[in-house]
Amino acid sequence: MIKKIGILTSGGDSPGMNSAIIGAIRAGYNLGKEMYVIYDGYKGLVEGNIQKVGKDFAKFYASMGGTIIKTARLPEFKELSVQKKAVENLKKVGIDALIVIGGDGSYIGAKKLTELGINCVGLPGTIDNDIASTDYTIGFDTALNTIVNSIDAIRDTMSSLHRCCVVEIMGNRCGDLTIFSGIATHADFIITNDRQYDPQELVKELNELKKTKPDHIIILISEKIMDLNTLVQTIQDGTGISTRGDVLGYIQRGGRPSAMERFNSTRMGVYAVELLDKGIGGVCVGIVNNQLHYQEIYEALKKPRDKHENLYHSFDLIK
Numbered sequence: 001m002i003k004k005i006g007i008l009t010s011g012g013d014s015p016g017m018n019s020a021i022i023g024a025i026r027a028g029y030n031l032g033k034e035m036y037v038i039y040d041g042y043k044g045l046v047e048g049n050i051q052k053v054g055k056d057f058a059k060f061y062a063s064m065g066g067t068i069i070k071t072a073r074l075p076e077f078k079e080l081s082v083q084k085k086a087v088e089n090l091k092k093v094g095i096d097a098l099i100v101i102g103g104d105g106s107y108i109g110a111k112k113l114t115e116l117g118i119n120c121v122g123l124p125g126t127i128d129n130d131i132a133s134t135d136y137t138i139g140f141d142t143a144l145n146t147i148v149n150s151i152d153a154i155r156d157t158m159s160s161l162h163r164c165c166v167v168e169i170m171g172n173r174c175g176d177l178t179i180f181s182g183i184a185t186h187a188d189f190i191i192t193n194d195r196q197y198d199p200q201e202l203v204k205e206l207n208e209l210k211k212t213k214p215d216h217i218i219i220l221i222s223e224k225i226m227d228l229n230t231l232v233q234t235i236q237d238g239t240g241i242s243t244r245g246d247v248l249g250y251i252q253r254g255g256r257p258s259a260m261e262r263f264n265s266t267r268m269g270v271y272a273v274e275l276l277d278k279g280i281g282g283v284c285v286g287i288v289n290n291q292l293h294y295q296e297i298y299e300a301l302k303k304p305r306d307k308h309e310n311l312y313h314s315f316d317l318i319k
Contacts, residue, residue: 002276004034006095010041010102011073014127014139015065015257016265017101022058023269024099029055031277036095042109043072046082048089062262065254077109087116097276101125104301107284111297119281121272122297127253130174133300134286142261143252147181150248158216164235164243166219168228170252178222179311191221194307199231203238210241267292
């Protein structure tokens with residue numbers, strides 16, 4: 001029977017991680033478990049940065065973005081010797097189960113630890129929404145709200161000055177934040193891995209658009225698609241429209257988590273503890289059709305990402 005459960009956050013931070021941590025800790029104590037946090041992700045696990053915490057640990061941090069137990073990246077964790085060091089540190093404390101909050105790389109680490117005897121459950125912590133086994137990841141809703149608010153503010157200035165703005169949005173080649181915010185803000189064009197434009201074709205369409213929409217133009221582009229400054233210059237040279245580029249950057253990763261973010265993240269943290277209490281490990285948690293579910297990690301990572309063809313169709317109809 002599992003008596004001690006650890007929690008770590010790995011990779012990039014995302015709003016809602018704190019709610020998942022709090023939900024897991026409080027659920028664990030109410031189920032009679034000792035709860036531990038590992039600071040600085042897998043790096044802290046390998047370094048033995050482990051601390052026992054009380055039921056009220058981080059209770060008042062649900063309203064804060066980021067992760068109260070910090071995070072880090074550790075590429076070396078793919079090495080078996082490093083994984084064994086992590087297991088050794090967990091066993092020193094008597095921890096026999098672990099909740100890992102992070103992206104797909106973090107999931108693989110959780111599965112490897114499970115194979116070495118430490119039952120692990122993964123929670124989808126990333127603003128990118130690029131984990132196919134869940135409809136929404138921890139951080140996505142808050143990041144989306146931040147992006148929409150930012151675009152609304154950018155639109156005010158672009159409209160005042162009759163300009164075009166190309167806004168670069170995070171996603172690590174996943175276009176979910178771009179297509180969702182594109183629909184929410186009624187952007188004029190979106191460019192993602194799933195909806196790419198030849199720059200000259202875009203210029204052609206913009207020249208047509210400016211005949212009927214002389215006020216301003218908003219273009220959203222996912223990061224890592226093409227060089228933003230080059231695209232901005234191509235648009236300005238080809239259309240004569242005063243054009244600016246704006247990289248939203250890390251503002252998308254921080255900030256107060258939304259109410260729905262806190263709600264769903266807490267639910268996932270509780271559910272992870274319940275799974276571990278039943279002896280279930282090597283799985284990841286997700287929300288599908290508003291219902292909590294779990295799936296074996298390798299199977300989850302094999303799932304193809306939803307390309308949201310229905311959303312692109314909707315966007316085309318409101319352009």
